[in-house]
Amino acid sequence: MAAAWAAGDLWVLAAAVVAGVVLVDAVVRRAHDWVRVAALGAERRSRLPPGEMGWPMVGSMWAFLRAFKSGNPDAFIASFIRRFGRTGVYRTFMFSSPTILAVTPEACKQVLMDDEGFVTGWPKATVTLIGPKSFVNMSYDDHRRIRKLTAAPINGFDALTTYLSFIDQTVVASLRRWSSPESGQVEFLTELRRMTFKIIVQIFMSGADDATMEALERSYTDLNYGMRAMAINLPGFAYYRALRARRKLVSVLQGVLDGRRAAAAKGFKRSGAMDMMDRLIEAEDERGRRLADDEIVDVLIMYLNAGHESSGHITMWATVFLQENPDIFARAKAEQEEIMRSIPATQNGLTLRDFKKMHFLSQVVDETLRCVNISFVSFRQATRDIFVNGYLIPKGWKVQLWYRSVHMDDQVYPDPKMFNPSRWEGPPPKAGTFLPFGLGARLCPGNDLAKLEISVFLHHFLLGYKLKRANPKCRVRYLPHPRPVDNCLATITKVSDEH
Numbered sequence: 001m002a003a004a005w006a007a008g009d010l011w012v013l014a015a016a017v018v019a020g021v022v023l024v025d026a027v028v029r030r031a032h033d034w035v036r037v038a039a040l041g042a043e044r045r046s047r048l049p050p051g052e053m054g055w056p057m058v059g060s061m062w063a064f065l066r067a068f069k070s071g072n073p074d075a076f077i078a079s080f081i082r083r084f085g086r087t088g089v090y091r092t093f094m095f096s097s098p099t100i101l102a103v104t105p106e107a108c109k110q111v112l113m114d115d116e117g118f119v120t121g122w123p124k125a126t127v128t129l130i131g132p133k134s135f136v137n138m139s140y141d142d143h144r145r146i147r148k149l150t151a152a153p154i155n156g157f158d159a160l161t162t163y164l165s166f167i168d169q170t171v172v173a174s175l176r177r178w179s180s181p182e183s184g185q186v187e188f189l190t191e192l193r194r195m196t197f198k199i200i201v202q203i204f205m206s207g208a209d210d211a212t213m214e215a216l217e218r219s220y221t222d223l224n225y226g227m228r229a230m231a232i233n234l235p236g237f238a239y240y241r242a243l244r245a246r247r248k249l250v251s252v253l254q255g256v257l258d259g260r261r262a263a264a265a266k267g268f269k270r271s272g273a274m275d276m277m278d279r280l281i282e283a284e285d286e287r288g289r290r291l292a293d294d295e296i297v298d299v300l301i302m303y304l305n306a307g308h309e310s311s312g313h314i315t316m317w318a319t320v321f322l323q324e325n326p327d328i329f330a331r332a333k334a335e336q337e338e339i340m341r342s343i344p345a346t347q348n349g350l351t352l353r354d355f356k357k358m359h360f361l362s363q364v365v366d367e368t369l370r371c372v373n374i375s376f377v378s379f380r381q382a383t384r385d386i387f388v389n390g391y392l393i394p395k396g397w398k399v400q401l402w403y404r405s406v407h408m409d410d411q412v413y414p415d416p417k418m419f420n421p422s423r424w425e426g427p428p429p430k431a432g433t434f435l436p437f438g439l440g441a442r443l444c445p446g447n448d449l450a451k452l453e454i455s456v457f458l459h460h461f462l463l464g465y466k467l468k469r470a471n472p473k474c475r476v477r478y479l480p481h482p483r484p485v486d487n488c489l490a491t492i493t494k495v496s497d498e499h
Helices: 002-040 042-046 061-069 075-084 105-113 124-130 140-155 157-178 188-204 210-227 238-265 276-282 293-324 326-342 359-372 403-407 447-464
Strands: 089-094 097-102 118-120 185-187 377-382 386-388 391-393 398-402 465-469 489-494
Touching: 002 042, 061 075, 075 089, 097 105, 105 386, 105 398, 105 403, 124 210, 124 238, 124 293, 140 157, 140 276, 140 293, 140 447, 157 188, 157 447, 157 489, 185 188, 188 210, 188 276, 188 293, 188 447, 188 489, 210 238, 210 293, 238 276, 238 293, 276 293, 293 326, 293 359, 293 447, 293 465, 326 359, 326 447, 359 447, 377 403, 398 403, 447 465
Parallel strands: 097 398
Antiparallel strands: 089 097, 118 377, 185 489, 377 398, 386 391, 465 489
16 A cells, blocks of 8 residues: 555645646746836737747747657647648747748748848858858848859859859769769769869869869868757867868968968969969959958859759769659650750750750759758847738847748749659749748859759759669758758669760
8 A cells, every 4th residue: 555655645745746847837938928028018029929039048949959859850840830820920949049930832922022121141150150240141232242243154155154164074073983883872962062063163163273272171060060050169079170160261361361462472373274362362443452362262162052052962962863763764765865965066065055945944943942841940130110911020039030940831832842843834933932042132142053053963864874772861961951860872874875
């Protein structure tokens, strides 16, 4: 009897402890919510979107990281929809700031198109890593000035025509090397990232030696792992390693920049066409102002990172999706074979005219961008009180634009987890429903270059190669970008010598 009573007492005690923990959790969360919104006043508080601020200091960061590290990244926003309804905007506390989550096309479009009401609002930790003089922290006027300077040399017709030959040659050489008997299994993603990095360095810093390339590439790997991590600057944490990588990148790029300036001062002229570093060095605004070294370095860090990470990952996933869907593979291959038949015998390599004929392949790339969500979120900050979806976003609050939620919304894209390039047939998507490169004045300036790189690779792969993964059911890691944990370990086999 005593043992039975003891067991009963233990159950009562356990229940009391659980109830106490739940009560404390609720009280702490409520208190934190009140502290964050009390200064707004009763009227403004009543107009806030639904949501909760979570625990002090942490907010929703643990829930965010738990969802992404558990392999179910959509669970984070789904929890807000489940608890508070489909309102399109929610309040919370993330990255040390009161934050509004915008998760529908309408909400994202309104924020992205209002450059006066919303300025860039990336977390301080991210700005520290990418650079205070980069696009992620520039004012609207500075952004417009640098974008105008760099857009045409990256995405312009003449620029793309110039880059296409180098991209084509690099892709062909890479595929031949990976498919050679000596290569055996390769980490497909790792090799793609090296290939796209070689391309972007050629565009921005032509003539960089192998030592510089290797130093930059190693540092970018650590930098990216710290981008979405909690900003804990202690040994052993991703953010700590990312800060060290940032310092290394600045040192390497500053060294190249110093070399360019020293050569120019001595009257030496570089052989070949101007690259992006040359253009940034010589750039002047209407008042004759030139860019300072720290501005050039931060712009280069941003472009070099974005210019190879996104292209490398999307190329890998597009290849995997094609191999997993034989009917889609066959249709894409048939299109590339038709393009090859139309190329004159005297033509060497692909041209932009050929690229523009890749209609179905373009749909494959767009569907991959939608499914993979390399840039799953971006950040803004309200400059004044603004209403979105009928709810108040207070002045000074951060706004997270959840592109992933838009792309995986079954009310926007039926059966969103299905890879279906045919959904892109017909009229273009409505503004705000397809956001892989953002929207508005801060649209990614390298979007055309990225799609060109991806398409050229897929063109050659479809015509002559196949991929066999070592671990097709490999677990996917979602931070900082979706990737198989084995980096897509695979064997590349050449299956045709016709092309």
